[in-house]
Amino acid sequence: MRKKAIIIGAGMAGCFMAICLAKRNYDVIVYESRPDVRLENYDSGRSFNLTLYYRGIKAMKELGVWGEAKKVAVIAQGNVAHYENRKVYDSFDAKGNEILYTVHRNKLNGALLTSAEKYENIEFQFNTKCVGVDSRKREVELEKQYSSSDQRESRSGSRQARTISTTVKADIVIGADGVNSVVRSFIPTESEQPWVKQYEDWGYKEVHISAEKTKALQLRLLSTHTWPRPDSLLIAFPNPDASFTLMFNLQLEGGKSFVSLVSEKDITAFITADFPDLKPLLPEIIDAFQQKKIGTFVTLYNPLWHDQDFMVLIGDAAHAFIPFYGQGMCAAFDDCLKFAELFDRHNGDVAKVFPLYQENRKRNTDLMAELAKENFIELRDKSRSPFFVFKDKADTLLHMLFPKFWQPPLYVLIAHGDLEYHEAYAKYQKQLLLSKKIGLDAALYALALPLIISGRFKKK
Numbered sequence: 001m002r003k004k005a006i007i008i009g010a011g012m013a014g015c016f017m018a019i020c021l022a023k024r025n026y027d028v029i030v031y032e033s034r035p036d037v038r039l040e041n042y043d044s045g046r047s048f049n050l051t052l053y054y055r056g057i058k059a060m061k062e063l064g065v066w067g068e069a070k071k072v073a074v075i076a077q078g079n080v081a082h083y084e085n086r087k088v089y090d091s092f093d094a095k096g097n098e099i100l101y102t103v104h105r106n107k108l109n110g111a112l113l114t115s116a117e118k119y120e121n122i123e124f125q126f127n128t129k130c131v132g133v134d135s136r137k138r139e140v141e142l143e144k145q146y147s148s149s150d151q152r153e154s155r156s157g158s159r160q161a162r163t164i165s166t167t168v169k170a171d172i173v174i175g176a177d178g179v180n181s182v183v184r185s186f187i188p189t190e191s192e193q194p195w196v197k198q199y200e201d202w203g204y205k206e207v208h209i210s211a212e213k214t215k216a217l218q219l220r221l222l223s224t225h226t227w228p229r230p231d232s233l234l235i236a237f238p239n240p241d242a243s244f245t246l247m248f249n250l251q252l253e254g255g256k257s258f259v260s261l262v263s264e265k266d267i268t269a270f271i272t273a274d275f276p277d278l279k280p281l282l283p284e285i286i287d288a289f290q291q292k293k294i295g296t297f298v299t300l301y302n303p304l305w306h307d308q309d310f311m312v313l314i315g316d317a318a319h320a321f322i323p324f325y326g327q328g329m330c331a332a333f334d335d336c337l338k339f340a341e342l343f344d345r346h347n348g349d350v351a352k353v354f355p356l357y358q359e360n361r362k363r364n365t366d367l368m369a370e371l372a373k374e375n376f377i378e379l380r381d382k383s384r385s386p387f388f389v390f391k392d393k394a395d396t397l398l399h400m401l402f403p404k405f406w407q408p409p410l411y412v413l414i415a416h417g418d419l420e421y422h423e424a425y426a427k428y429q430k431q432l433l434l435s436k437k438i439g440l441d442a443a444l445y446a447l448a449l450p451l452i453i454s455g456r457f458k459k460k
Helices: 012-022 054-063 066-070 105-116 211-217 264-274 276-291 328-345 350-380 386-401 410-415 421-437 440-454
Strands: 003-008 026-031 049-052 078-082 087-091 101-104 122-125 128-134 139-145 163-169 172-175 196-209 223-229 232-238 244-251 295-301 311-313
Touching: 003 012, 012 026, 012 054, 012 105, 012 122, 012 172, 012 328, 026 128, 049 105, 054 066, 054 328, 054 410, 066 105, 101 105, 105 122, 196 211, 196 276, 196 350, 211 276, 223 350, 232 350, 244 276, 264 276, 295 350, 311 350, 328 350, 350 410, 350 421, 410 421
Parallel strands: 003 026, 003 172, 026 122, 078 223, 172 311
Antiparallel strands: 049 101, 078 087, 128 139, 139 163, 196 244, 196 295, 223 232, 232 244
């Protein structure tokens, strides 16, 4: 007789874990509070594109879902950095491990749902939210919300939403319900709230660049684009229809922020001064700034990922970091694969698997939380520094010449490699010490100094 697993959350982590468990002879039911993302009129409120690196692609291939995912992804051949006084194009390795795809969040989620539905022992229930989890009774409390077409009429003649409550039993419960996880709130703890959410003082809004505007802006197709500035960062991701999704990252408050840039006059002045090449996009930018909600960046620090042999967390429910290392989804996939590896090693004894899973993954995700913050600063500020530009180029060149003896830049080592995060980081830290000992850093500073003095990299 098959055991029963309940997964709360049908996002990418939930779908991935559903397949992992289905392959291990579990009957899996996935409950999702929102509608099916594949519906035409669905809007998750989280629309920014995701980057798919070798690490994530390898994980999807291992699970057998890459075929569906690849259909909705766009390969990026390089990145164009738009500085104040120049453009710099860096090509990607489109055939080797450094391949990069971009994909719309909902499209990828839909592809994973389609892949999971092929398993006869996986069932999805949408518009059903978790309202309670009881480890002692091994039960999950649910509320099914019916759509407007299923609403009933009250005595007064008004339409009322129809909600049905139910309780279901399970052998294990997986919390894959994101950074605001309900499942996490039912894990017993000694303190009232042991986890910490740390919000950045930056936020984002998105602007759609149509294929027509892409031509007008002369944006290079099949490439990502970045506009690094001291007090803002713009990133554009290519879409399959030759359009782009532009992500505006600004401070929440201050001089050039979402709070201060509200009027059409102020927004126009800001774009004209800082991003003159984007002036043809002003109507779309003004509309986004005035109409769209501000997206926030949050890091979740969580000391407890499981409860006995019943509840366990994966993905953003267990850990969350800001998106500037492109590893949120990859980390969730790695959670599932590590869980599956330990499950097989310990013959499905989840009482052993859960704590070992947390021990292994937490040290990696805690590290990634800090690296993501550092990389945000690097994208925003250090990418404008000649030393850091030369440092990356030197690491890349030395790795090409001596691949067995010299590591590529840390970002490449992590995103395009398959070492665990802490292993990749330890390797690169050793190399940094060596770089200083042999005088490489001093040489790079000497090369960068004339450019700094000449003002070619000077911030405006």
